[in-house]
Amino acid sequence: MKKILSLFTLLFAFFGMAWAQDTTKPFKVSDAPTETSWAENTTWYYIKSVRGTAWLSTQGNKYVHTDGTLLCQNTNQPTDDYGLWCFVGNDTVGYTIYNKGKGKDQKLGMTKTNSNDGTAKMYGVNENPENIIFLFDYVASTYNNAAFDKAHGGCFKLHGDGNYYWNVRGGNKGDHLATWNDARAKGDEGSAFTFVQAESAEDVAAAKAELQSMVNTAKGYLNYIGEGVNKYTQAPEHKQPLNSLIGEAEKLLQAEGTKKGEYQAATAEIKAVVDGLIINQPVAGHFYAFKGKKNGKYIDGSDVKDKAHNQFNAITSDKANGEFKAGHVFYLTADKNLLNYAAGYYFVETHSIKAGTANKWTFHKSKGGKVGYYTLQADSKGVGTFLYDNFRDQKYFCDRNSSYEADNCDWAIEEVTTLPVTVSAAGWATLYAPVALSIPEGLTGVYTAAVDGKTLKLTALKGTIPANTPVLIEANAATYNFTIDYNATAEAQTKGLKGTLETINKPADKTIYTLQKPATANNKIGFYKYGGETLQGFRAYGENLLGTTSTAEGLIFDKGDVTAIENVEINDGKQTVIYDLNGRRVEKMLKGIYIVNGKKVIK
Numbered sequence: 001m002k003k004i005l006s007l008f009t010l011l012f013a014f015f016g017m018a019w020a021q022d023t024t025k026p027f028k029v030s031d032a033p034t035e036t037s038w039a040e041n042t043t044w045y046y047i048k049s050v051r052g053t054a055w056l057s058t059q060g061n062k063y064v065h066t067d068g069t070l071l072c073q074n075t076n077q078p079t080d081d082y083g084l085w086c087f088v089g090n091d092t093v094g095y096t097i098y099n100k101g102k103g104k105d106q107k108l109g110m111t112k113t114n115s116n117d118g119t120a121k122m123y124g125v126n127e128n129p130e131n132i133i134f135l136f137d138y139v140a141s142t143y144n145n146a147a148f149d150k151a152h153g154g155c156f157k158l159h160g161d162g163n164y165y166w167n168v169r170g171g172n173k174g175d176h177l178a179t180w181n182d183a184r185a186k187g188d189e190g191s192a193f194t195f196v197q198a199e200s201a202e203d204v205a206a207a208k209a210e211l212q213s214m215v216n217t218a219k220g221y222l223n224y225i226g227e228g229v230n231k232y233t234q235a236p237e238h239k240q241p242l243n244s245l246i247g248e249a250e251k252l253l254q255a256e257g258t259k260k261g262e263y264q265a266a267t268a269e270i271k272a273v274v275d276g277l278i279i280n281q282p283v284a285g286h287f288y289a290f291k292g293k294k295n296g297k298y299i300d301g302s303d304v305k306d307k308a309h310n311q312f313n314a315i316t317s318d319k320a321n322g323e324f325k326a327g328h329v330f331y332l333t334a335d336k337n338l339l340n341y342a343a344g345y346y347f348v349e350t351h352s353i354k355a356g357t358a359n360k361w362t363f364h365k366s367k368g369g370k371v372g373y374y375t376l377q378a379d380s381k382g383v384g385t386f387l388y389d390n391f392r393d394q395k396y397f398c399d400r401n402s403s404y405e406a407d408n409c410d411w412a413i414e415e416v417t418t419l420p421v422t423v424s425a426a427g428w429a430t431l432y433a434p435v436a437l438s439i440p441e442g443l444t445g446v447y448t449a450a451v452d453g454k455t456l457k458l459t460a461l462k463g464t465i466p467a468n469t470p471v472l473i474e475a476n477a478a479t480y481n482f483t484i485d486y487n488a489t490a491e492a493q494t495k496g497l498k499g500t501l502e503t504i505n506k507p508a509d510k511t512i513y514t515l516q517k518p519a520t521a522n523n524k525i526g527f528y529k530y531g532g533e534t535l536q537g538f539r540a541y542g543e544n545l546l547g548t549t550s551t552a553e554g555l556i557f558d559k560g561d562v563t564a565i566e567n568v569e570i571n572d573g574k575q576t577v578i579y580d581l582n583g584r585r586v587e588k589m590l591k592g593i594y595i596v597n598g599k600k601v602i603k
Helices: 002-020 183-187 201-222 242-254 260-275
Strands: 045-049 085-090 094-099 106-111 120-124 136-139 153-158 164-169 176-181 193-197 287-292 298-300 315-317 330-332 338-340 361-365 374-378 386-392 395-401 411-415 418-423 428-431 436-438 445-452 455-460 471-474 478-485 498-500 512-516 526-529 539-543 554-558 578-580 593-596 599-602
Touching (some): 045 085, 120 176, 164 183, 201 242, 201 260, 374 411, 418 428, 512 554
Parallel strands (some): 455 554
Antiparallel strands (some): 045 193, 085 094, 106 120, 136 153, 153 164, 153 193, 164 176, 287 298, 287 330, 298 315, 315 395, 330 338, 361 374, 374 386, 418 478, 428 471, 445 455, 445 471, 512 526, 512 539, 526 554, 593 599
């Protein structure tokens, strides 16, 4: 006997589980209410007839006849508990239907009659009038119409044998909920009903919390909408500004009686705008620095050899005294290549700065949703394409990864406004830049050069170096910052010298001259034949300056009325008069430019 009971218990549990998990019906089944309250899993629905698109309710005009019959005449969805229904039972015993407004002490009953006019009313749970049926069977509707959502609809009929289907019928009372004793009813419009799940307090609270979370997320973007890198532009199809949507959502969150659907609609609208934000792209022809989110350091091409791992990984480092180092600076080409200003080499193989095929870069908004950050992806094949901010063996460096990883693959881009130029102890440097540069104070001079016999005649530039102009810089040994002017329109001056942006192999068919101070030329600064293999990027050089047959080793500078001297010797018997460039008379010269007896000289 115990075995039989155990088997029965298992079967009951199995079928009970099957009923609980039944997803073929357009409604969730609720547990029966207790004497004091509804069950915790009670799920409420609005019921709408397909014929006439009327809603069922137990109170209100056109919802209930004076005799209590439920009408199907009001097309306005109820807004109170009298329009809410729940279903208790299963397919075997049938379903009892309760109304939230009427409470757990009443249930729906329908008259069983062959006149096809059985009416529906609410009865007390302990009432048992003759010919009133309180249990109903759910039947899938076969009615086909685009306006009828079968996934959320169906039919009910009186429980047990027969075909007494719910049906919207007319008569003296007008359209009301009645029965039609005919198997064809399950394919009839009048017996098709839609079940719309109501919002529970928990559902509303969850939707409200979701909107609040979305508002908090969206607020994080407000200071990043605008022009420039690390900022976003709102997609053109989203006309209403994000800050305006946030303001409306905050009013909705504070309002009383807001519905779940209203919260959800506001959430969806803000999410669409946030998801559609377009991160501003760095501009080709501009200089940038790249700072990793993970380690907070800048990509640095000044030491391209990662000695710890014997690879050409770019290192990452901090600024020097708050200024970008030359290695931090990258030039973005029209082909989306990144050319390092210090090395003159491109990023290749995603993580290296060296000779090779330059990577083409894509600048995505952070794939992890990090506000104000980019995810950089290269076109490398067969290797990791994501630029990765790494730290290993006590060394910070760039790496690559085959997939996105939060923070390690997120980078901030900073536009560089100045190019640093280091003048050596020789007092001279060369520069070739693709942008116009403002000449800083503190220099002796900036010059273009042209061959004049066996010398390079120097012409001083004032104010601005035009873009793509190879120049010579004369100054005391130091690093000077030249301010970039992307809007300058002065034409390049290219007579005499040439320049290269990228580090290239020395042309084998040409005689190349570079800035040198060789001992073989008595340490005189000038342009001399170059015996090296590569020409440094962002520098000026000379090509066939003395033709192809000259045996001369180089050219020294001719600065016109500016004469370079080591000492001033006056032996004409006249008094020596020395002025600095501010017009002040001095007794002796230190290093710099002076006027001596009316002639400009350099000490």
